[in-house]
Amino acid sequence: MAGNGEEPRYFLIWFILFVLTMAEVGYAFLALPQWLLATGLILMALWKALLVAIYYMHLKWEPKRLWILAASPLPLAVILVIAVLTEF
Amino acid sequence: MRDLFGCGRAMVMATAAVFAIACGGGGGGEAGGGMEEEAAGEEMASPVDMATAGGINAMVMFEGMAPEMDAIDMASEPNCAARYTDTPMAEEVVVGDGGGLANVFVYVREGLDAGMSFPTPGGAVVMDQVGCRYVPRVVGVQAGQDLTFRNSDGLPHNINASPSENRGFNISQPVNMDTNRNFPLAEVMVPVRCDVHGWMSAYVGVLDHPFHGVTAMDGSADLGMLPPGDYVVEAWHERYGTQTASVTVTTGETAMVSFSFSEAMAANAVVPMGEPIDPHGHGAHALGPETH
Amino acid sequence: MSQPAASTADRHPMPGMMVYNVKLGMWIFLLSEVMFFTALIGSYIILRFAHPDHFAEPGAVLNVPLTAFNTFVLICSSVSMVKAYAAITQGDQKGLKFWLLVTILLGTFFVGVQVYEYIILAQEGFVPMAELYGVAHEIEGAALYGATFYTMTGFHGTHVTIGILCMWFVLYRAWQGKYSANNYGGVEIMGLYWHFVDLVWIILFTIVYLI
Amino acid sequence: MDAHAHAHEMPWIRRYIFSTDHKIIAIQFLLMSLFFLVVGGLLAAMIRWQLGFPSEPMPGGMLLPDEMMAPTPAGAIMLPEFYNSLVTMHGTIMIFFAIMPLLVGVFGNLLIPLQIGADDMAFPRLNMASFWMAFPAGLLMLASFAVEGGAAGAGWTSYAPLSASGEYTGVYLGQQLWLISLTILGFASLAGAVNYITTIINMRAPGMTWFRMPLATWALFITAILILLAIPILAGALIMLLFDQTIGTGFFLPASDGEPLLWQHLFWFFGHPEVYILILPAMGITSDVLANGARKPVFGYHAMVLAIVSIAFLSWIVWGHHMFQSGMNPMLGTTFMITTMVIAVPSAIKVFNWLGTIYKGNIHLHTPMLHALGFVSMFIIGGLSGVFMASTPVDVYIHDTYFIVAHIHYVLFGGSLFAIFAGVTFWYPKMFGRLMNEKWGKIHFWLTLILYNLVFWPMHSIGIQGHMRRIYDPTQYEFLQPLQPINQFITVCVFALVAVQAIYALNFIISIWKGKKAGNNPWHANSLEWTVPSPPPHGNFELVPIVYRGPYEYSAPDVEEDYWLQDTPPPSETAAPALEPQPVAD
């Protein structure tokens, strides 16, 4: 990444993360149905997580195959949780 | 010699870090001290001067009609059932012909001189398993004294003791055999059961002195020879709870102490289990006959 | 590994991820960390789904404002970490040391706040032990809440602590001048680990504190 | 080479004890896991004594402490709690400390750098750390026999709540040591997996494309991915169970509304990939050896790779078949039945391809080849008996019976262990520079094959009669009493089977000093490890090898010999390409 010219705007990302955190805390205490709260919060959390992964962990500048590698355990996590949840 | 409280051995076998976690989790860490006392106790003579000692005899009577016990359904263990000509009955309350209440654990609860300690008896107390029952059903042992569990049935039993002060154990006896265990700390009582035969249960009283006994069919129990003085004696029954009485021992005399239980007491009886007993000193317990 | 002569290399391409070993190794290690936190967070989700009555409303037991602030601290430490990395890729030794130190301080502050939070919660009767849960005080929720909360946040905190220790090591190496614009692998993988821990916290904060 | 010379100047302890050389680490893993294999075998013999002759005094039992073998006037009788510990520890030790380190630790370390043309692992020090975590973990596991309450006794699956609280079994410390030991072993496995994956992705020699890698390396690569993603799940579960045991949380204890089934789900989500961790490398080894023995390319190389990859993928979505009778949602059971049935397909593909490999071959029946053929024939049985369990209604009947025991042993003993014998014999020269004795190798093979089948084949039969597994005394059940002669027959055969392994042990030990010198390529094989001396020097390759073809070009018409090394330039290439000496990384 030393070679890709200008430095990414790290502080902009930081600011977005900050705003999203605030938004999450605010949203969590709104009087909304549980499923809507959960979905919104998870979406925001995933958004934040993606920002960290893409910019701070530099996935944006990595080869595609590293993307695939990095994403590989996620389906397994989803399979495990969803399958076991059907039990209850 | 295999110690029941194996944290010391674990330290040798495992790493120190593991030791810390494991012993903490096992919950038997402090019990290790009991072993040293026992080792020291073996060289000690009894501190009771027989020339001045006096005895205590307890008599426990049952008032009223003895409650009818349930039949034990031994159908699931035909080998045991075959040993009985009559239907075996539960033994929670056993009343003798003379009205004596058996299987009551009577012991000196308070009043021994501070600093008085007693050697651990060398002989073992035997608790047999015959016909899928514990014989005797209630025993008293001294802390550290061997308690031999005997399987005379020739079929699998397990002995699941769940004390509060001591470390519990859960051992199996697949065939006729003896297994020795001991409890290093005093507590009244330790429940013992067999998980294979749900009706089998027994109780062990553990004290760090020898002044205890279990009533026979006539309701009597001999607590042994004690130094003269004032004592508090407690009687414990698995269904009716406890009663205490104070008694004065004088040289050369046998003091009598009597208790009586009745079915009415079963309703609100508090049956102590795993209570630590410190027999030294007075005052913690109110004197006089008392029903819990 | 040195390359064979160019003509041979053309015909026999050198395979690989085109990512140097240490970095690839760190990424692979982080995949296993994903699965580890999957086990912990997954168990939490499942237990909560099965026994909703064990878990209190958000904010009822846990201190959300304090933790939101703490989340912000961790996010700040991520940006300072990435600044340290950016500095060394430009050969800026001073910047590297400065930002590493800032990251360490922020990380330590985060752990400190968490310990403080634990102490307060434990005093209120919010403990992992099933038998002791809420014995001293009447607090909402039940045993599974304490057990899952402390396990998840505790393991995250352990990761942060390990990260701080490693960061001291990186700082020590930076002080010795071991890193340069051409050799910054140590800083980069440190950063990867640190951002990953931050990422896990982002998920944990949402799932444990807010939902 | 400077680095090479430097290696020999290192003190003895750095060269052989705390070595970072992948070949030394492989040998360390080999010695460790063979030791645990012996321990596991002895535990099995004791288990069989009790099953064959329940509650009869065991010969030599008096040597063991009273908590294990109760003294009676007739002799020492095995106690049920010790029997449970034996069952648990036999499974645990064999799976985690024998088969897994043998397949992954030994062959992974030995073969991966050699077969892809690398000088060492990507992270040699991490590699060393991996062994030095695994070995103490094993010792800790063994130490648990000596603690109060004995070793863990809840089965190798340690189902909660039996494992979650000592009050159910009287085992406290032993269960905790079990959990701690496996957690440490998990770290060791992870260190290995990170190393293997990085090495295979990044350190292949020029020309070593994905589809020129030997199948052993392929299998080890996929296995490492399974380890990487499965072990952390186990670690998480182990830690939660350890907290239940020690600090009193209630993840798996119903008393505090914990979920016993959650443990089973987590355990088997790890456990089923684990099953394939234990068989995939064996399949890879078998493919290498079969092609070599048949002097013929592996039939359907690409299909073999695809089969490995699809097994790895499917292994994540079949874990529920261990739990059909566990109270799992029946709908989920149906789903898992279908996925489980499907996972039989890639295994079938592999079997057919192995048959295709020896078809029209020129079969050299050397000892490794015999073991590889043994693997194939036994794996067929183990694979087919798996179909019975996959069918949920049949599983209702045979679940937790000896049929399962037979199945697991046909896969793990008949499968993995035969492949291990094949692999150790085949690559023995690359570890010790000499060959093992062929005659004794063959005697050992035939005796093992026969006795092994005498032991495990009848277990299918008693399983079908309803013989439950893990019962201490089958004669307690009247309907099992007629099966007792079979049990006794099995027991006698087990003793013989264990005894016969002494042949292998002696052959192994004696050959280290007395074996025939091997030379570079004793089996006339193709892959890169056979281009270097036996044992290869520190740093493996003098020059970076250049790979021109796949690893199975046996009997190619273009060349005179029936083998064609991967780095031999094709005939058209008249002059060898200019190469620079390869610096050995420290």
Added chain:
Amino acid sequence: MSWMLPESFSTFGPDVDFLYYAILVVTGIVFVITEALLVYFVIRYRRRDGQKATYIHGSTKAEIIWTTVPFIAVLGLAFISIPSWNMMKNPDSVPADALDYIINAKQFEWEITYAGTDGVTGTADDISTINIMHVPVNQAVNITLRSEDVLHSFFLPEMRVKQDAVPGMDITVWFEATAAGAYPIGCAELCGNLHTTMGGTLNVYEAAEFEAWVASQSADADDADDQEDQ
């Protein structure tokens, strides 16, 4: 040493046994063919010096065949298994007229409670027995399986019934015996030190006998149990 299942005495028997034998035949054929080929190839293509093996890398056609044929075969086996599985384990399949039982498993006993004449569990006329279960023949019984401590597994080999008992869960088990007699009950999940002793007996009575048994239990609940059972 036999591959034959012991005779079954419940309505599940024919289904399970059919599936078992179907799989036995299919796998048996595959087993014989593959092992025979293996042995044949080893002998037929054994080493001949001075001769090279045939240089073949594979055959796409063969791969396709031996991928699709096993695929279809195993999916077929899966699909014919589904109805029986649903019948055995799905709580909705329990016949409406089934007699209610509660089985409470604990170390190391089966405590079996029959709902009694009123057909409702938890009432005074419940009949409890230890390790011995009494059921009428040709009558479905609906068991609520529970556990007090650890996992157990309720195993009736002749009835082709097996179900783990999980503490904290109520699991429905049902079966219908088709012949009177005494059958073993086993515990198939390691449940502690004396797991091995956790056996019992299933007594299947003709309808009239069963009524007599119920009557005898209700009439003299106190002491009649074991004389009756012996």
